[in-house]
Amino acid sequence: MSNMRADLTLCLVLLGGAAGAFELPAPVTDADYLPVSEAEAALGQLLFYDPILSGNENISCSTCHHPRFGTSDGLSLGMGEGGIGLGPDRVADPANVPEDRVPRNAPALYNLGARAFTHMFHDGRVERVNGALRVPIEDGFFAEVSGILATQAAFPVLSPDEMGGNVSENPLSKAIRMGRFSGEGGAWDMIAAKVSGIPEYQARFEEVYPEIAAGREIGFADISNAIAGFMAFEFRADDSAFDRFLREEAELSDQAAEGMALFYGEAGCAACHAGPFQTDHDFHAMGQPQLGPGKTLDFERGSRDEGRFRVTGKAEDLYAFRTPSLRNVTLTAPYGHAGAYRDLRSFIVAHLAPADSLLHYDRAQAILPDLPVEDWEVMETEADVAAILSAIEVEDRTLPEAGIDALMAFLAALEDDPDRLGIPERVPSGLSFEK
Template sequence: MVEAAGLRAPRRACVGFAVAILMFCASSHPEAPASPEKVESTTLRQLYAGPPPTWPAPELDAGVAFVEFGERPRKAPPTERTRALAALGKQLFFDPSLSRDGTVACSHCHDPARGWSDGRPVSAGVGGLRGRRNAPSLFGLDHAGLWGWTGRTTDLRAQLAAPLFDPLEMANEDIAAVARSLDRSPGYREAFSRRFPEAEGVTIEGIGEALEAYLAGIDETTRFDAFLAGDKAALSDIEITGLHLFRTKARCANCHFGPRLSDGFFHNLRLSFFGEPAEDRGRYDVTGRLEDVGRFRTPSLRQVVRTAPYMHNGLFADLRGVINLYDRGGGEVWARNAGEAANPLNPHAQRLSPHIRKLGLSDDEKAALLAFLSTL
């Protein structure tokens, strides 16, 4: 995946080259670790001993609206109503009867045991039909602002209900079909009438609100949370080294910052497979803007070690592959013939995010970065 310039070889050669590069990105080379140029671990521990505003400044590109790392926003104590809504939402989340054929629940693609993802490159719905993208984790969902890999909605409740009607997911025809399914259960009829007395039966708004109440409570405290809160023994020396790399040489803090560890924006890593059978134009499918071709939303890194595989298409089975991808400066988009080169979208698909560049990380630095990511 060297940057394209002009025309490329036929498809078979390009695909073989792509596979070879991806294997390189996913590999590690522990047999000959380099000695990283780094500040001594004792000095780093001292530098990171105070609260985040006192830490060494991150190395940022011009224009990045960096927000310092911090603890998650504290939530108001649950009321009797929100507890009841959360209980209803939990019941809905794990109930396969909400799907057209009664085989797929929300938890089918967002399994708590797999970091609220599903462990597959792309998810499968009713009838085993495969979707286009990796199921994103639901940690920190209630603070996202835009949802999905392409930010297709700003309405969280609508986003939570959308899989009910996606033909590749739960495949219901409309809300009436879902309501009929739920109305067959006296327990659901009673629950909806009690929680939503102003509504006439089951509504999409009610389903979304109940799911939101349940998922708002699933996030868990991490060792990095404890470190931010003042427990400086929560991270080891190598993990603090990884934190420093995250903020400096590895350049991660340009896009992953704040309590959610995400800027919430959309970036092109040249992983759209533009022109290939697996092509995904990303944000462009939502906005129609040329500059959005190949852009995908920056995911939160909360609990990231539990949410493999990674990227919008589940391309990397582990975080080593992700680190190697960034280390080599992203992926690639090329044109194999004059027709593809003339595609007006091609130059935009090739336009790598300005925050991505070759890093030159040593194997020891990659190991430290991986150690830190495992604390988030």
């Protein structure tokens, strides 16, 4: 054991007690990641930024997952279809006002190509369990994708609020409303036909996939696979100050080291934010304020978002959401499954005392473009607030300001903003996109 590790272990015991301290993770290595073809990633880069995948050809994956905003969008709840602009500057198009907000905060994309990530989305509705893929819809398409990340990449185009488009305003949105995804007239096949109709894309797919060069048509699974390859390659983040410390290449600042000792000791953060990417990949009810349209079915009343419960049907999963990785967390504001907190420090304070913070939530913390919709139905409904409170898994507590400062310094030491392929100058469709 190195001197640095020995000193930290002693610090953890002193601050957290032998029973309260958590072990540091092992350094991340190439073995922690699935292999990625750089050629496939380069193709995926173009598709990731190309609005050709959306119903109205005005929104790309990067609209809500832009590197300028930590692979998110800088908004509490995003605005896909019907929006103009990028990040917090995005506003409603007066000629095509959105039907509603995207119901959950756009999650960051860092390290999703790592083998440890087996659940996608805030509720884990796309997941790999015992080697088997579980998804919320049945379709033979899922047997054709390369893995769970490619599976996740197939869903945003099916969301009318995200990329599909409002009711009946384009062929893709019509197919989505009819529940037609694969096959003739299906949404995924419709997009694949548009992409394959662009000669530059056809040539690039033939270069990357031999079976397409041999005559097989481009399918949406190929598009998803390429986008997944890009995300895995581009957003691998494992060279932070913390990583270099674990590899015994450098020391942390005194304040970051103090924050690390708190994180893995007295503050108990590592109880959930465990492992090499600071997540246990599990689901926890932490009393986050709820805003926006929620995630109810069309026939249900109210704007609740009951999280993991909607996937498992288990009462213990009510209002539980996936533990996010903390890599580059300093870049990915706002925070929470609904983006209820605009700054990281406020979120940490609220996370320590979730019940009190829920009851005294300041709505000014939300970053929401103006829309003629009701955002606060849940927070104004006593029974809904009580239900969220009753599900909280932890007791409220506080840390002194100096402790919060130290935790902030440690979280900053998790920052590694990769820039490998970057933002393309143009995309093969010739469509414009936000840079």
